[in-house]
Amino acid sequence: MAKPLDKDLRARVVAAVASGMSRRAAAARFGISEAAAIKLMCCYQATGPVAPGQMGGHKPLKRADWRGWPMQRIGEKPDITTRELADELAERGVRVSHVSVWNFLQREDHSHKKADYTALSGTAIRA
Numbered sequence: 001m002a003k004p005l006d007k008d009l010r011a012r013v014v015a016a017v018a019s020g021m022s023r024r025a026a027a028a029r030f031g032i033s034e035a036a037a038i039k040l041m042c043c044y045q046a047t048g049p050v051a052p053g054q055m056g057g058h059k060p061l062k063r064a065d066w067r068g069w070p071m072q073r074i075g076e077k078p079d080i081t082t083r084e085l086a087d088e089l090a091e092r093g094v095r096v097s098h099v100s101v102w103n104f105l106q107r108e109d110h111s112h113k114k115a116d117y118t119a120l121s122g123t124a125i126r127a
């Protein structure tokens with residue numbers, strides 16, 4: 001993932017454009033892409049500050065009202081899959097992907113694994 005431009009570089013680009021230089025010329029002068037200079041100036045004209053926005057961080061759950069149900073359902077049926085949980089949530093009116101269910105279980109520190117594989121006995125292999 002690309003990192004944002006430094007505040008100092010942003011300020012120099014804004015100052016150069018404010019002094020009469022075109023956005024494309026400022027981009028060439030400071031070694032950034034034309035698109036970056038154009039978008040920087042659009043944001044500067046719209047909001048004022050040139051500081052970059054937040055990148056990354058915690059993204060909270062969109063719907064926290066269904067939190068207790070999956071844990072209850074896992075208690076009832078321990079070998080249920082995340083896809084089955086997502087399907088059952090959809091039946092209850094909450095549309096989420098199985099990845100969202102998996103991420104939820106990770107946040108709740110719940111190691112959700114299906115039943116362990118049991119090796120076949122010697123008689124079952126010969127049969």
